[in-house]
Amino acid sequence: MAVVVWIVEGTWPACVDAARAHAPEDAEIVLLHVTPTEVPGAAHGAFAGLLGRGHPERDPGNRVESLATASGERLLRSAGARLGRPGTRVERTGRVEREVVAAAEHADLLVLARDGDRTHLGPHSLGPASRFVVDHAPCPVLLVWPEPSPGLATLPPPPTA
Amino acid sequence: MRGITRTRPVGPVRSPSEEHAAGWDKVCRVSQAAYRSSPAPEGPALNTPLAEALSVALLALVLACAVVRPFGWSEAVVAVPAAGLVLLTGAVSPADALAEAERLGPVVGFLAAVLVLAQLCDDEGLFRACGAWMARRAAGRPRRLLTQVFLAASAITAVLSLDATVVLLTPVVFATAARLGVRPKPHVYACTHLSNTASLLLPVSNLTNLLAFTVSGLTFTRFAALMALPWLAAIAVEYLVFRRFFATDLDAGADTPPTTEAPEPPLFALVTVGCTLVGFAVSSAIGVDPAWIACAGALVLAVRALIRRRVTPAGLLRSASVPFLAFVLALGIVVRAVVDNGLDDALGQVIPAGDSLPVLLALAALAALLANLINNLPAVLVLLPLTVPSGPGAVLAVLLGVNIGPNLTYAGSLATLLWRRIVHSHDTEVNLREFTRLGVYTVPLGLGAAVTALWASLAVVGGG
Numbered sequence: 001m002a003v004v005v006w007i008v009e010g011t012w013p014a015c016v017d018a019a020r021a022h023a024p025e026d027a028e029i030v031l032l033h034v035t036p037t038e039v040p041g042a043a044h045g046a047f048a049g050l051l052g053r054g055h056p057e058r059d060p061g062n063r064v065e066s067l068a069t070a071s072g073e074r075l076l077r078s079a080g081a082r083l084g085r086p087g088t089r090v091e092r093t094g095r096v097e098r099e100v101v102a103a104a105e106h107a108d109l110l111v112l113a114r115d116g117d118r119t120h121l122g123p124h125s126l127g128p129a130s131r132f133v134v135d136h137a138p139c140p141v142l143l144v145w146p147e148p149s150p151g152l153a154t155l156p157p158p159p160t161a
Numbered sequence: 162m163r164g165i166t167r168t169r170p171v172g173p174v175r176s177p178s179e180e181h182a183a184g185w186d187k188v189c190r191v192s193q194a195a196y197r198s199s200p201a202p203e204g205p206a207l208n209t210p211l212a213e214a215l216s217v218a219l220l221a222l223v224l225a226c227a228v229v230r231p232f233g234w235s236e237a238v239v240a241v242p243a244a245g246l247v248l249l250t251g252a253v254s255p256a257d258a259l260a261e262a263e264r265l266g267p268v269v270g271f272l273a274a275v276l277v278l279a280q281l282c283d284d285e286g287l288f289r290a291c292g293a294w295m296a297r298r299a300a301g302r303p304r305r306l307l308t309q310v311f312l313a314a315s316a317i318t319a320v321l322s323l324d325a326t327v328v329l330l331t332p333v334v335f336a337t338a339a340r341l342g343v344r345p346k347p348h349v350y351a352c353t354h355l356s357n358t359a360s361l362l363l364p365v366s367n368l369t370n371l372l373a374f375t376v377s378g379l380t381f382t383r384f385a386a387l388m389a390l391p392w393l394a395a396i397a398v399e400y401l402v403f404r405r406f407f408a409t410d411l412d413a414g415a416d417t418p419p420t421t422e423a424p425e426p427p428l429f430a431l432v433t434v435g436c437t438l439v440g441f442a443v444s445s446a447i448g449v450d451p452a453w454i455a456c457a458g459a460l461v462l463a464v465r466a467l468i469r470r471r472v473t474p475a476g477l478l479r480s481a482s483v484p485f486l487a488f489v490l491a492l493g494i495v496v497r498a499v500v501d502n503g504l505d506d507a508l509g510q511v512i513p514a515g516d517s518l519p520v521l522l523a524l525a526a527l528a529a530l531l532a533n534l535i536n537n538l539p540a541v542l543v544l545l546p547l548t549v550p551s552g553p554g555a556v557l558a559v560l561l562g563v564n565i566g567p568n569l570t571y572a573g574s575l576a577t578l579l580w581r582r583i584v585h586s587h588d589t590e591v592n593l594r595e596f597t598r599l600g601v602y603t604v605p606l607g608l609g610a611a612v613t614a615l616w617a618s619l620a621v622v623g624g625g
Binding site: 043 | 233240303324327329332339349352408412415416479482484488537538574581
């Protein structure tokens with residue numbers, strides 16, 4: 001059984017914990033982090049907007065790219081340490097939601113965290129990227145809360161009429 | 162027509178009763194003098210349509226090469242010969258070119274000083290300290306980090322120019338977000354947006370401001386006083402939109418507990434920059450060109466860095482970006498040829514005159530549109546001579562448009578965007594739809610708020 005755990009800044013510890021709790025002993029666990037291209041891309045674009053500055057070596061996008069790679073690796077190392085059992089670390093670069101779906105192609109389970117609005121439970125409970133992944137995932141999905149899940153008391157009253 | 166001195170103001174002629182401040186008339190005449198064509202020398206010269214066609218073609222070539230940078234050439238490699246060509250063919254007279262160079266010279270010197278100042282502040286560790294300060298104040302909370310990024314980027318853009326925010330602050334902000342385990346996107350996007358939006362406050366904040374400042378007839382302090390409210394309004398709009406637009410990323414939290422180590426501020430750099438700012442205000446009061454103050458500030462940090470062997474003279478020269486300065490001068494002369502040979506008559510018809518709120522809004526919208534088509538630098542060069550006769554209110558409205566407008570298109574303009582799409586056609590460099598959606602939320606709202614604030618400031622502070 002192959003389990004892909006999607007590691008995202010801010011919400012990943014809950015996903016690693018869920019993999020530890022729910023993946024069988026013999027499961028092959030893949031820790032996946034995707035570095036979005038649009039963050040260095042925005043820096044590249046802002047520099048391109050400065051007409052006539054020359055000095056392409058000063059393009060901040062290049063620096064952000066290398067920082068992003070280092071940051072992704074650090075995150076995966078932390079996730080590996082928290083997992084505490086053998087696992088594969090996979091780093092991808094591109095459109096986050098599409099890369100995650102592609103990486104889950106041959107998986108038997110994809111673990112990801114709710115990352116939307118946590119104060120108003122409802123249709124916005126998933127951010128745009130997570131929404132896309134949930135909609136297009138090619139395998140079963142385990143959706144976990146990044147913090148202890150809310151009790152039944154948070155249920156809204158049933159609609160009257 | 163060549164050979165005729167242009168004294169006619171562009172746009173409808175204002176009646177004396179429209180002059181809103183005593184003494185304004187004099188300033189206006191002085192400013193207009195900067196743009197008045199001198200009589201052409203006797204002898205054969207290109208006729209106007211041909212001269213206009215040549216100038217437009219050369220401007221297109223200069224801008225295309227600045228965007229494409231063929232063979233990795235510096236932008237000046239094409240721009241300087243193009244300026245020579247408009248001069249040789251008589252599309253712009255030597256006297257006009259000289260006047261343009263005299264007008265742009267101090268601007269370019271000012272710009273060089275600010276570029277060097279920002280680079281030396283980086284060498285002193287100002288931006289690293291800024292990152293440490295943001296991390297500490299954010300206390301592991303993404304929304305607080307966004308506030309810190311807004312404060313830092315607004316201050317740095319205003320004082321050390323947008324180049325400093327784009328080139329020097331953006332990587333620091335990314336590194337800070339990564340260290341805190343915070344999703345970096347809102348914070349990096351805030352840097353790119355604020356490098357435009359927060360560049361309204363001071364003449365030094367943006368090259369466009371420097372260009373406008375020299376012809377507006379305003380003092381340094383009056384410029385800042387008029388732009389303070391628009392600056393705050395535009396930043397406030399960005400802040401509110403960002404908090405909603407990136408709610409998911411900001412709610413995701415952080416991994417790392419906040420650091421407690423106190424950053425050590427680079428006092429010398431901070432004090433020098435502070436004194437430079439005070440110097441700007443004082444210099445404008447006693448009639449000294451603020452460019453000298455910027456040079457003095459850069460010189461103080463440069464001498465210290467040279468003594469400590471942190472920088473070489475060649476490194477200093479590199480941070481002054483000499484080819485860029487040559488590019489600005491050459492671009493100014495080519496644009497002058499385009500404007501003088503017929504664009505002023507053509508655009509003069511559509512550019513409204515006056516400083517009522519609807520006129521200011523129209524001017525800002527037109528400037529934003531033009532900036533998004535090509536780039537804000539040629540846009541402001543084209544629009545300035547046509548709006549100077551309407552007074553500083555109109556000039557500042559144009560600035561609001563060309564400074565805030567570029568946030569609408571990733572990479573600042575449609576031309577650059579198209580070129581980058583062609584080059585990067587096989588990969589998805591940026592989620593264009595998301596970036597543009599953010600621009601659609603912030604630009605019209607921010608522009609509307611800023612222009613209204615400018616209109617109010619003009620009423621309170623007065624433009625004269």
